Amino acid sequence: MTDDSPHGGFPKFTRATPPPDYGRLIEALRTVQDLAVSTDLPDDQLALAADQAEKLAATMAPYVVPEGLSPAGRALDLPGRGSLLMLPWTIEKYGAEGVRSTGVFRRFHLGGNGAAHGGTLPLLFDDLFGLIQHAYGRPISRTAFLHIDYRAVTPLNEQLVAEGHVTxxxxxxxxxxxxxxxxxxxLVAESNALMVQLLPGQQ
Structure with a gap:
């Protein structure tokens, strides 16, 4: 059994401390996501926006790196840990007794009629559960099941609290x-899940 066996086949990721401009970039991209689903641009402005988006993509494309080397997901001081996939929430408590995170669902997360899409809640909880089991001292694990009870409509742009612990x-x-x-x-929603530790070499 190798030293990396508690991680399964996962590499050991280290915390990233990117320069301030990285945080600016991620927040700007989040705003673009919000605007992309909430605007109806006239043709000339649509073409301009598409040109700018393509130019940005071309600027960034030469610097693609393997998983674990980008700051995304490793910038613990940024909302969503600097990952555009994760909800832009901030960790307020992190320890063996549990994890608490606060944040909002933005316009990008709209499902309909002013409420967050129901599918965004499993993402929020799944990410939280990964943090919880890690803070508890458990090895790298995969989600075996995740159950959610939706108790109320999840509002947009309203500060919410997600908090959980190992049972x-x-x-x-x-x-x-x-x-x-x-x-x-x-109460907006509650969830429970089973996380299963990876065996050596498992992904």
């Missing part, structure tokens, strides 16, 4: 649960 450990299995609430404590 039980059985060998390679880590059971976790979490709640999503409004600032006043109103």
């Amino acid at each position: 039980k450990v059985e060998g390679r299995k880590t059971f976790v649960e979490a709640r999503l609430t409004k600032q006043d404590g109103t």
Whole structure:
């Protein structure tokens, strides 16, 4: 068994501390995502926006690096850890007793009628559960199942709180649960999941 065996086949990622302009870039791109799903541009402005987007893509393309070398996902001080995939939430508590994160669902996450898309909640909880089991000291794991009970409409642009903890450990299995609430404590959704530790070499 190698030194990396607790990580399965995962490499050991290190924390990234990118320069401030990286945070600016990620926030600007998030804003572009919001605007892309909430604007109806006239033809001339649509062509201009497409030209600018293509120019930005061309600027960035020569600098693609392998997984684990980009700051994305490793910039712990940035919302969503600097990853555009993750919801732009901020970790407020991180420890063996649990993890708490706060943030909003933006226009980009709209499902309909002013509410966040139901499919964005599994992403929020799944990411939170990965943080929870890691903070608890468990090895790299994969999600075996994730169950959500939707208790209320998830609003956009309203500060929410997601908080959870480990409930039980059985060998390679880590059971976790979490709640999503409004600032006043109103329950929006609750979730539980099973995380299973990877075997040596597993992906």
